[in-house]
Amino acid sequence: MSIWSGLFIAAALLLLNAFFVAAEFSLVAVNRASVEADAESGSLRASRVRKLLENLTVYLSGAQFGITVSALLLGFVAEPTVAKILTGGTSHSGLSVFIAVVFATSLHLVLGEQIPKYLALALPRRTAFLLSSLIRIYGKIFFPVVALLNYCANRILNRLGVEPKSEISASHTLGELEHLIEASGDGGVLDSEEVNLLRRSIRFADKTVADVLVPRVEVQALQKQDSVRKLVDLSVSTGFSRFPVFGIDLDDIQGVVHVKSVYNFPIKKRFSLSVKDLMNEVLIVPETRDLDDVLTDMRESRNQLLVVADEHGGTAGIVSMEDVVEEIVGEIGDEYDHMEVKTRAESLGSTIISGKLNLYEVEESTGLKIPEGPYETVAGYVLFRLGHLPEPSEIIETEGWKIEVLAVEGLRVANLRIVSPADFKAKGV
Template sequence: MTLATPLIVVFLILVNALYVAAEFALVGARATRVEQLALEGNRLAAAVLQILRDTQRLDHYIAACQIGITLSSLILGAFGQATIGIALGVLLDTHTGLEPLSAHALAATITLVFLTATQVVLGELIPKTIALQYPVGTALYTYWPLRWSLTLFAPFIRLLNGSGALILRRLGVSADSSHRHIHAPEEIDLLIRESRDGGLLEDRESERLREALQLGRHRVRQLMVPRRRIVGLDLSAPLDELLERLDASPYTRLLVHEGSLDDPIGYLHVKDVAIAIAAGGRLEDLRALVRPLLTLPSSLTIDRALGQMRERRARIAILVDEYGDLEGLLSLEDIIRELLGELSDEFKSNPALKPVRLSDGRWRLPGRLPLDEVIDWAANQGLSDWERGEAETLAGWLLERLDAIPEGRCSLRSDGLLFEIERLDGAAIESVLIDRLQPAAEEGADA
């Protein structure tokens, strides 16, 4: 064994490390970051970006890496056995007294273990870690060696990819492959949590991103103003009375109906009334100022409702149930509040729908708080693992377990917690007090 032997071994390990780093770097690189570098004039980034945007080229690139890894590993094993293995076998045969066959078998085993361990550590784990931590930089630095490899391995790539595609089709599996990162909303939510825990996102930023993801899964009925809380104007009332109600209302848009709230005819904007009065003419009737109203099903998801409101340039919409009955009112402010949190307003006060810790250790939660937020809050507090059920709010969840409309203050024991209905607005549960139960407490409802 000469001095060239260890040098060749090191070279083959470095070649393997190059292909490993190139594969993990290109798969892990964010196209947006590469595109930013390309716009700044980085030619390597522009070349890598073309590969990332072309599924077929990306597939060939990964195939070249895999061929390079396989060939370098096989050559390293064969070369090591032909040089290090033979030299070590002669050494063991001479100095250990083993039979020649046993000495060479032991030498082959030692050589295989040594080269495998060295290859895994230096040629696999280290370059993989570096590539995952610095994917964009590694992809740029390995671009030219991989481009030469693509030319060198082109016949093998076509042959092997074609053979693999043929076998996949025989198995009934699509041969179309894509190495792009495609994540479900749940996976994106997990990535946001990990970024927040890693210090890359602040709590408020991560919360806003998570709320944006929920728009496609939550229904508009979770954000709406319930029918019983809608402030409307009955056009059958005298004009002076209507103007007084407009003046006293903290809202700029009010639902307009005739006789019953179940028959809305549109909405009235306070600005239109002010302009009509400022024009100097006598205001005889408000009907001419009524604007058309968008009607949406209450089962619609928030993102779809937002799209329809933007398309129709509507700021508010009424929500109807499956029978066509008025169920609530939705405004753009409600959706923005869901994304950004509570918005201040100089004319009206909207108490935030958030859990509040009381001085005695209990928690006060609004009955209208969405059940998803309640479950997340409970998990963060380590209170309980709740069964969701069919309800969409805390009040609905309690009604499912009470099986009746509560009368006055009543309590419910469930999931190791004591729920006490603190305040009612008619039949609606306004606020709930929550406390931990002692281990000996049993489940049930108390009047």
């Protein structure tokens, strides 16, 4: 074979190898949802790519077969051709063969492998659309060979207890979606607010009423014999508009009252009424009920305040529409709310937080990821770790973080200071 013939054949094989590599990586990397949408809108090229993706393993096997054959032939042709160029057509020396192999291999890796791979990964959609017709033609021609090789490979996998898949799954678990969102945030595709909103939306599916309820000890309630004046005063002092109504005690919830119900009566009659004259039927849900089901309950019953029962038949707390929605969008306040500051950054880098914060809120505001356990709040975690009601200044450590108790109100851990490992080092702690 002459040098020119060898160069021409080597260039053709190099181009063929690049084609197969680009075809393989573009089919794997292309956005399937985008292809589906374009195919549904009538795009012919998108329809061709969709058909390739529906039988992806066959076409990937075909591409691998093409890469293997073209690479072997390229080595067979390129090495002696380059050696002839180095020696001027005379007998090959050991050094010329070595140089020829290194040169041919480098050319193959750069032009036949790396460049088409990076091009396909950078522009998967355009590459797949451009090559789809050639891939289909090649697939039809070599289908018998590829089908035989696939059959052999699948038989081996079956013997190993692995079930072969005909196409790559485009679906993701919630955990995988959360990692994708975090990666998008780190890469600057999403801003911090968008990342937090999407993360909350994903975690919402795993939450129950117990994660968001207002605990019994914090419930503001009225007795059914209480006057309308007391209802109005309680609404003004708390900023709330709905209250549970009980008979004997909080385990005897009989209804829910809205302060606006007062305006259904004439002015002269309003303050002669009691709360039981204004209350509506109450809906009671278990604390294990999923939040998405609670939203359905609220929509169907048209009641935005539900009472939560524990497993012993007592009242565990209450949950409002606002409590549920805040799990997705974050803290909501209006001009009538008495907003409680739950976190406050200190000048030295540490953060003071309320013991009421749940584990996700702690991670979101400080970066500290508390392991899950038999507790819902950071205060519960501190009690779990210490095994007793702490005194102010008591400290626990977890994975390099320091949690210091600042205030205890009655039997409740009210405020804590969170110090990160970086703050430890900065302060020389």
